[in-house]
Amino acid sequence: MKKYLIYPYFFVVLLTQSCAQSTDNTIKKPVTDSFSEVLVADGIQNPWGMAFPSKNSILVTEKSGKLFLFTNGKKTEIKNTPQIYNRGQGGFLDIELHPNYEENGWIYFSYSSSDDKRDGGNTAIMRAQLKNKQLVNKEILYKGVPNTTKGQHWGSRLEFDDKGFLYFSIGDRGNRDVNPQDITRDGGKIYRIHDDGGIPKDNPFVNKKNTKKAIYSYGHRNPQGLVKNPFTGEIWNHEHGPRGGDEINIVKKGKNYGWPVITYGINYVGTKITDETSRPGMEQPLYQWTPSIAPSGMTFVNSDKYPDWKGNLLVGSLAFQYLERLELKDNKVIYREKLMDGLGRVRNVRQAPDGYIYVAVEGKGIYKLVSKDE
Template identity: 65%
Template sequence: MKKTQTLGLILIMSLIACAQQKDTEIHEPENINYTVETVVDGLSVPWAMAFLPDKSMLITERSGEIIHFKNGEKIDIDNVPEVVARGQGGLLDIKLHPDYKENGWIYLSYSSPEGTENGAHTAIMRARLRENALVEKQLLYKAEPNTRKSHHFGSRFAFDKDGYLYFSIGERGERDVNPQDITRDGGKIYRLKDDGSIPADNPFTDNPNAKHAIYSYGHRNPQGMVIHPETGEVWTHEHGPRGGDEINIIKKGANYGWPVITYGINYSGTKITDETEKEGMEQPLYYWVPSIAPSGMAFVTSDIYPDWKGNLLVGALAFQYLERLVLENNKVTYREKLLTDMGRIRDVRQGPDGYIYVSVEGKGIVKIVPKQA
């Protein structure tokens, strides 16, 4: 292909992306009607947080620690699984079982060195917390083979209304090998029963060579996952390359296209593919150009934030703000920056008290408090 033709294709891709973005440009906040309170300080990379029934908080540090924040004190949890804390790897997501009060199960994702190959891959474990230590640890899933590449581990959790556990694993930097191959781990959304067993109606259980835990494929590096509060659908977002971060609604057995189709380009500026859509591959609900590097995801359902109710919140690592997206009929109609210049936002959760909590790298956990009218 001639150089002029290549440049022309890149320009066309950019124009398509800009057209989609035109009506949803990011807005500076017109009126900052909230304050920010620091809840937990002195954290390095607080990757995720979970709220216990007593209103205390469990926090994962990517370096491999779990912190129990209770009554203003940070308590280190013992017997945490071994992690490979290198690059984007380490101790990642944390989630309580929906029936935690009855069974006490806590779910963790992390970059595990277990396996015959050098390096690491994403693992899923559940355990119980007793006397400031993890006990009864059970490995539910370990992706393979290990690789020494230190990026694209995923990894977020969600439990649906039927109690199935969904989790994401990134394609581990093997974009031409893993995402489109259902016999290999990486670049997938997975579904398990809460004990780690495979649901009989998973989409690829009839294929003897497939990874039977796979629920959807063709993903790059999903670091956001949440259940829609009204429809019960699994929503994810994932990192694109240079441009092309995506929001997707996960469908059983669906192919989300990476790297066959994408709205992004290589970090060098060269194209990855000529295709932005293809038959049999899902289009994103929304995509970002330029990339915001999304991490963490939450729907606002609390009456504490009446003007934000029903909105989607997404952390923007690259630009260091929290993005608020207004949705109408699954279409993004407005975007706004919150917590500008706060730092690299890693996670966002709506707590059981109805307040929005945000984890910020190099700082800690903050709470968004609306100003009194």
């Protein structure tokens, strides 16, 4: 069992137009606690999504296209999975259980799909049930169009709200100048559907001609974090910026989150994308990271297992290879801290029904955070 301390992460929070901006300046804060990282599922290269069908089991999607069930650490490969268009950042992506999974057995997946065509792929949403170590009753609920051979910005996370609506994200698919701001097109959006794929009658654009009726918000770049705030019921997301400008947002009905018209980031080569960081009618992020941490996966902590962390947000960093803890007050980030620093690219983090935090690390597997006093 490997031990680690929760190291203090120093920062200054600047407030600009209600947006907390990260910097490299420092404010010291004492170490809060110490935990052990326990490897509970290994032998998986890129664990993209996690779901917990029981206290002793974890379903894990492998980006390359496989689905594994770990039961008390024993790995079983699940058969009859979706056909994956494995290109670039795409692959077998997120997984989510229906809120009434114990009664109906529905499991939801997001993945890169060519739809049996040869002109590239786009993000698809499927539901299925698990029986005799294979998926059965597979139903495609949504498929982004058009297909493209570009390999970037598929999204894609899944989350249910308290009313049973399913939210999912599709990135801008590398077409930033068209997709995010156009509600007649897929890409750069967060969507809301019924659990069977139907379109809610109160979605914001259902009565507008030629629009994508499942769209709930738009102007996003590449959302790879989507979580329900257990204290308010709101859906929160985070998304990759370009070079700088990774964002945390609260997802609101019909709102425009600005990409690429407004952003705190710049092009990877150092040139400007826009001179604007705000514009009337476009939402400001709750928080933004500059430099980018490349966020992936996100969970709120409300478990008694971590009493000092209640109300905190945990976010994985791909770029800097750590788990970030963010303390919040009045929807502002007031403190950040590095956890699991240097262990590897953190692809996902979730609080499971057993109350523990599980962290998916590329090339390593799934870790559970356990107090050193247990």
